[in-house]
Amino acid sequence: MSKNINTKLTKLIKYYSLINYNLIFNNKSINRYNQKQHNIQKDKAQSLKKLREEIKDIKNCKLKESASNLVFSDGNPNSKVMIIGEGPGANEDKEGLPFVGRAGQLLDKMLNAINLNREKVYITNVVNYRPPENRKPTDKEIEQYLPYLKRHIEIIKPKIILLLGSTAMNAILGNKDVISKMRGKWHEFKINKLKTYSIVSFHPAYLLRQPDQKKFSWIDLKMIREKLKKF
Secondary structure, eight states: OHHHHHHHHHHHHHHHHHHTHHHHSOOSOOOSSOOOOOOOOHHHHHHHHHHHHHHHTOOSOHHHHHOSSOOOOEEOTTOSEEEEESOOOHHHHHHTSSSOSHHHHHHHHHHHTTTOOTTTOEEEESSSSOOGGGOOOOHHHHHHHHHHHHHHHHHHOOSEEEEESHHHHHHHHOOOSOHHHHTTSEEEEEETTEEEEEEEEOOHHHHHHOGGGHHHHHHHHHHHHHHHTTO
């Protein structure tokens, strides 16, 4: 009798393991982009944790009043490639991770095209809370978050920064030109002692509206692939 009970119990455990019971009985929404715990240096991990807490404690921020979650980052903090977008959208605000909606799916495909993925890049945004109705961040909001973004870059120490969209381009490079004039070339970017190379490209959300522009993004991606060979 005891043997039969043990056999049934073993089969039951295997069954629940196969169907991933924790997802069924968990009230939280399923997150497609579960962040992997990367083996990073203790000081870098502590610096990222401190930065996250400082952003969480920002005062007098209108974005925080309407947002549901702080959207800090995704990916590998040890990566040589840092991707900076504009700001969280509805899906990102819900899940607390950048680029998880339709634009995020396209970004994943773009990265895969040059043999990269979220385990090989580090992703964040200019602002860490969703602007209401997915509007662009205001100049004042960008100015408020820019010191934190620059410190974020200093902590990660990427070799390459991919700036997606005009908001990221303007914030980091301080350039008001249109993306069509800025993309397809390397821009040297310095923060204190850190020197890195940045490249501007179209935001995936824009490419969803203007798919004919994907050919130019492909050129930018190939430039990143070739640049990475030098590091």
